[in-house]
Amino acid sequence: MLTSSRRTRGEMIFDIGNTIFMIFICFVTIYPIWYVLVNAFNEGTDAMRGGIYWWPRMFSLESFKAVFQSEGIMQAMWITVAKTIIGTFIHVLFTAMVAYALSRRDLIGGKLYIWIGTITLFFSGGLIPTFLLMKDLQLLDNFMVYIIPAMFSFFDLIIFMTFFREIPDGLEEAARIDGANDWSIFLRVVLPVSMPVVATIGLFHGVYQWNDYFTGMIYMNDTSLQPIQTYLYRVVAESSSNQMLAAVPGGITRSVTSQSIKLATMVVTTMPIVFVYPFLQKYFVKGMMIGSIKG
Structure with missing residues (x-):
């Protein structure tokens, strides 16, 4: 039972660590694309001020x-x-x-x-x-x-x-x-x-x-x-x-x-x-x- 418990606990730790790592990889991969999208849909002059990371500050097409x-x-x-x-x-x-x-x-x-x-x-x-x-x-x-x-x-x-x-x-x-x-x-x-x-x-x-x-x-x-x-x-x-x-x-x-x-x-x-x-x-x-x- 102890061995089974340790294996289960180890698998849980691995799953949590693996999930965190994969979320990090996904973020590193996707965020640059999201950053380009957000700034592309923002008003050009306003975007030059910087500080736009997650959502357009002044939406413009x-x-x-x-x-x-x-x-x-x-x-x-x-x-x-x-x-x-x-x-x-x-x-x-x-x-x-x-x-x-x-x-x-x-x-x-x-x-x-x-x-x-x-x-x-x-x-x-x-x-x-x-x-x-x-x-x-x-x-x-x-x-x-x-x-x-x-x-x-x-x-x-x-x-x-x-x-x-x-x-x-x-x-x-x-x-x-x-x-x-x-x-x-x-x-x-x-x-x-x-x-x-x-x-x-x-x-x-x-x-x-x-x-x-x-x-x-x-x-x-x-x-x-x-x-x-x-x-x-x-x-x-x-x-x-x-x-x-x-x-x-x-x-x-x-x-x-x-x-x-x-x-x-x-x-x-x-x-x-x-x-x-x-x-x-x-x-x-x-x-x-x-x-x-x-x-």
Whole structure:
């Protein structure tokens, strides 16, 4: 009884300590986001006084109105949405096609292709050779620079391939008996039963496309083709934010400051991913478990 009592008491202490620790981690993770939200929804001039930590002192939507009225910001937002949707769709489809082929054990040279692909996980050509390659391919100041280089990822291929190898062979055999070819099997049999891993890779690459600022910074001189993250990066990196204020119709107003527009832009660029993630979370967890533990 004494041992059981001590074990129970120890478990209670562990649970309490673990709960306190997890609450602390959640607070450290969530509060910076909450701080940005609170200050973004506060009146700009008043926010410059500081002291806003938990709730807006003077609630205002003027900064968000300025963001959505700015042609430069909205153009960058449309570029980001377009490259995220198109890039994610093409990446998932193309990577899944290659992974399905490599998952076939009767593929000639399959092990060699996998060995070559594994090398790319550890070595790359570097930034300058990649830039010269993009230049020779005429992808500088071209929207396709967001799509073509990101069409394939060997890391994502491994997850896809592991999942495909867990699909029962009987499904493909039944489809072949019905007269289906490889394309029909892939599109009508394999992909429909692979939604968990498709959602997982789609979420991975969608977040990458949405948050990617580096590609636009290196390969884009045309500001009309820059994504919102690159736009925001350049404004924050500059010593003055007059560029952003100048893009606001009517210029500087009493309730809008460069800092308030920065915060509002951060909220606008972050919230779409935050809202989409809960809907894909169940597929994300299932896809990661199948692609890692079973492999």
